[in-house]
Amino acid sequence: MGYPPLTKILASFFGKLLEQEIDPLKNVLVTVGAYGALFTAFQALVDEGDEVIIIEPFFDCYEPMTLMAGGHPVFVTLKPSPTGDGELDSAGNWRLDPTELASKFTSRTKALILNTPNNPLGKVFSKAELELVASLCQQHDVICISDEVYQWLVYDGHQHVSIASLPGMWERTLTIGSAGKSFSATGWKVGWALGPDRLMKHLRTVQQNTVYHCPTQGQAAVAQSLQHEQLHFGQPSSxxxxxxxxxxxxxxxxxxxxxxxxxxxxxxxxxxxxxxxxxxxxxxxxxxxxxxxxxxxxxxxxxxxxxxxxxxxxxxxxxxxxxxxxxxxxxxxxxxxxxxxxxxxxxxxxxxxxxxxx
CATH class of the missing domain: 3.90.1150.10 (Aspartate Aminotransferase, domain 1)
Incomplete structure (x- = not known):
């Protein structure tokens, strides 16, 4: 389920960020890239006929992964707001319509997939936007699969907020990360999923019976990199x-x-x-x-x-x-x-x- 030095530093590092006690044996899974984490999550949690809410524009694997798991994708679109003449548009001007988003939740909704910062748009969802998503997920008992591979690449003073850190969301959220994106080593294919054991146990079953594990050498290098980041967190040397x-x-x-x-x-x-x-x-x-x-x-x-x-x-x-x-x-x-x-x-x-x- 992961090279122990890596699962331990992931638990320690993200435990502080998410303000959670993260057990490296129960709450962490190391995967073959974030792609592996996403595929494992869909296969583990989405059943035939389940609906999955996908926010458009979306990273292109979300729809086929939903379909491969037997699920039904339900789309809700970020709408751009008008800008003044000669004024550059900003990804922050693209927003969800709260009423439209709420209308997508039904008794068949199993999961919502969130991607912040978003690929391809580059939108960083604000805390208020995340609170809206969180409220609806809790109201309808829906899992949130949160793809946060670009969490360290945020500009203009914006802040990345993990939805799992909001009240009541850790128990229904999978947080997915990528060493390739975090450390500019995209071909290494080391990713991870973090979440409550009630969800993670199903991901472990899928991984054990598919790719089985992620090559150890890459995991060891990523463990050392995260240990360095933990020591230098927030400093110019980070x-x-x-x-x-x-x-x-x-x-x-x-x-x-x-x-x-x-x-x-x-x-x-x-x-x-x-x-x-x-x-x-x-x-x-x-x-x-x-x-x-x-x-x-x-x-x-x-x-x-x-x-x-x-x-x-x-x-x-x-x-x-x-x-x-x-x-x-x-x-x-x-x-x-x-x-x-x-x-x-x-x-x-x-x-x-x-x-x-x-």
Missing amino acids: YFVQLPRAMWRSRDHMVRSLQSVGLRPVVPQGSYFLIADISDFKSKMPDLPGDVDEPYDKRFVKWMIRNKGLAGIPVSVFYSWPHQKHFDHYVRFCFVKDESTLQALDEKLQKWKDELRP
């Missing part, structure tokens, strides 16, 4: 302090660069990613090559790769099929890049900008 400072600069660099060619970034509050509004191009270049039934952002990304040498992800893939057509004017970019890559971006965008001049 990687969890250094990383967001560096990525904050990269984020702002990319925001400025994308604006130069008429893309309109939605400034993220956290995560690796930002999305940019391509509506101006959609109105000027409506007839891009490709299948006309394909969402516009997919055709735009293919055009951009071929003609501009720049890659992004169409944001419509992070929405359920009925809603894709309403959000096909955004592209996701990753700003966690070396300085040399950001400079290459600037060069390509400058060339693009020159081509746009009359």
Whole structure:
């Protein structure tokens, strides 16, 4: 269920953050990346016909994992608020409608999956928003699967709050984390799930009968890294302090660069990613090559790769099929890049900008 030095430091480190007595044997499971934690959670807790509430835009594995477990995904969409002329949009302007969210809970609702900071939007859910979710989960006796892999990548003075730390939520929440995201070692595939034994015992059963365990060498390295972070927590020597400072600069660099060619970034509050509004191009270049039934952002990304040498992800893939057509004017970019890559971006965008001049 996890290399003992790692389960112990996870219990100690997150016990302080969540203000819980965490038992490394009962409340911690080390998994093959956060993906492994998510898959194990869905397989362990979602049964045939159960409903799972998914907040859009969503990390793309949530829907197929729900379906693979026999569940029925139910979607609720973050709505962007209007911004003033010339004003940059912010991920914080994308909000849940409390009435709409409440309407998604039924007698068949088993779980709600929360992702904060959100991928692809970069929204950091406020404490008030989390309290709304928590209240509904408790009212309807629903499990919260909280994907918090970007918890250390938060900007502009925003604070990440774990929903498991709110009153009454530890007993119904699985908190999922990632060493790959936390320590910039994404190929190592070491993740974890934290939660009450009444839920964790089912995850242990699934893991024991599927992947069985996560390779020990990676676990040992992550254990040492967390021990260092615990000793240096909140200090300038902490990687969890250094990383967001560096990525904050990269984020702002990319925001400025994308604006130069008429893309309109939605400034993220956290995560690796930002999305940019391509509506101006959609109105000027409506007839891009490709299948006309394909969402516009997919055709735009293919055009951009071929003609501009720049890659992004169409944001419509992070929405359920009925809603894709309403959000096909955004592209996701990753700003966690070396300085040399950001400079290459600037060069390509400058060339693009020159081509746009009359």
